[in-house]
Amino acid sequence: MNKSALINKRSLEDQAADLIREDIVNGELTPGTRLVETSLAKEYGLSRGTIRIALHQLGTESLITQVPYAGWSVAQLTGQDLWELSTLRTTLEGMAARLAAEHITAAGAEQLKAVYADLLECCAGEDFNAITRADLALHKAIVDLSGHGRLARQYQLIENQLLSYISVSNQSFDPAVVGSSHRALVDAICEGRVDDAAAEAVHSITDAEQLQQVL
Amino acid sequence: MNKSALINKRSLEDQAADLIREDIVNGELTPGTRLVETSLAKEYGLSRGTIRIALHQLGTESLITQVPYAGWSVAQLTGQDLWELSTLRTTLEGMAARLAAEHITAAGAEQLKAVYADLLECCAGEDFNAITRADLALHKAIVDLSGHGRLARQYQLIENQLLSYISVSNQSFDPAVVGSSHRALVDAICEGRVDDAAAEAVHSITDAEQLQQVL
DNA sequence: TGTCACTGATTGTCCGACAATCTTACCTGA
DNA sequence: TCAGGTAAGATTGTCGGACAATCAGTGACA
Incomplete structure (x- = not known):
């Protein structure tokens, strides 16, 4: 070993x-x-x-x-920065979801569902920080399943920047919605529906307007 | 000044x-x-x-x-690397073309057409290296027009890696095709047709298979 | 033949020093 | 009072040397 x-x-x-x-x-x-x-x-x-x-x-x-x-x-993130991060993230995640759906394996599907289960569990509580991290963990899992090293590295950069932003803004949203809104994405990937996966990935992202509104 | x-x-x-x-x-x-x-x-x-x-x-x-x-x-680029670079580039350029088409200005259109004219001029000759650079310059211009700093930076990284690869592989292709194949992309952006622009961007890229075949 | 110790090359890390530049506070003169 | 200049302090930019840690190759030895 x-x-x-x-x-x-x-x-x-x-x-x-x-x-x-x-x-x-x-x-x-x-x-x-x-x-x-x-x-x-x-x-x-x-x-x-x-x-x-x-x-x-x-x-x-x-x-x-x-x-x-x-x-x-x-670094201090401006409105332009948030827009850039959000749009870039959406694009990269759409690509990741598509690739993940293309060559999903049984083991990969198991793994993905486990991470999704974690997210659902977090959403039952009220710890927004935990929910945010579980949310990002799910998206990160999808990126890893894409088998695309550069994509993963690029995504990581964005993720770090978003985390640094989120941790200073006390966000408030409905935990139940966050949990359920990812179900379609996970299902699409596990069932290999590539176009659906790409589309759902775009939907499941909290976008910049929402983040800014929180401030 | x-x-x-x-x-x-x-x-x-x-x-x-x-x-x-x-x-x-x-x-x-x-x-x-x-x-x-x-x-x-x-x-x-x-x-x-x-x-x-x-x-x-x-x-x-x-x-x-x-x-x-x-x-x-x-660095030595492997087949996997080329695939990653090509797919990532396609995705990012699709995004850039869409954004560029969304808020294109008269000045931006002029600029883009000038770069395209340069490419056509290069394609009249047989200097493959010059053609490749003019090609990349066009795509880079589109990325700059998108007004997305992070996208531009990310694209630059990919561009450098591709250049280092291209310069060691004596590529051969039809110059006339390269020139004309970008016309639809430039037009779509200048006329603000966002969906067409995104689609054409994907088409106008020499993909990894083609690059590898050259080796 | 396979293993071990040795040696040289290169990076990893530290320290101290000084130059270049920015920031700030103070001072001056109108 | 205030614009502008000056000086002091803080911080980074860059240098040189030094030694430890590690890797790659070589050769001796069992």
Whole structure:
């Protein structure tokens, strides 16, 4: 059995990026917060160069922005950003759902239904944060089932940005609707109905207008 | 008039990344070529740390790959990679064409037609490399017209990877067909026919099968 | 023949230093 | 009072050197 993934072989640069990223998407670092290389280096017990590469990484993920010689700060999403994220996400998910439906397997269908069951369970409660994450987990599962590495990587970037936004906005919606609105999507994929899957994927996304309205 | 773009204010890290990237997409650095940090540092007259950040940047663009403690090397595209690039590109371009058609302006239409004229001119000759670049320039113009920053950035990544592939494979196709096959796409966008634009975008792309066949 | 230790090459990470640039606060003069 | 300039401080940009960690190849040895 391959346990190499369990062993900590990741570079310190990557680990630092992970930790900082987590703080951002969890909302502990709110938009506009300034990140200082020397402070982070001291905080994590790493050298400045190592932190620097981690920050550059997060910069390419658009989670933080940089002004030359002035500093890094957690990105602030504008209305345009939300529109871009929402439209891009819709397009990519439509593609993912189509591909997933094209070569769905019995094992894949089982997996997908399990994730959907998790979502339904969360929707029975009132923990909006948990519901949001279960929602994203379902969509992420679909992307993974598409068997498209670049698509998955691209989707991940968007997902991180959306998470960082969602965690700071106390959203309110009807949990029951969220749960049931994904049923058609899951069914279409599991039954291999490619066109239906692509169409349902577009429907099941909370779009930017709705997110903005929440603010 | 804003001439800030003309002044060299870019960091050495970015400039180094640009130079190396150009060598890759131009085919001077063929897939599999190893890139050594110290050698590049000496070659460009920069410190190793600066080169290192540039290489990380190129790594996130999937132009080079890295094996821990072993080294960097120019990425080698597999059949799966070509499929991913082609399908992702098709999806993104369909989206771009739709958006471009939605809010096309007179100035935008002029610009697009100019780029298309360039392509036609190239197709009159036999310089396949020039044709390929003019082709990509047209598609890039459409992406820019979509007014979608993230879409443009994502498209750029794919474009760079395709260029690096194309420059090493001596492709052969009929120049006349390439030129004329884009006419419907340009017209649909300029006339604001969104659905036609999206459909034509998909048609006008040389897909992965064709590329692979060339090898 | 297969295994092990050794060696060289390259990246991973740290430290310290200084230059370049932005930010801020203060000061000056009309 | 306020526009504009100046100086100080903070932060990033870039450099050089150093050593550890790891990988790839080589050769000796059982």
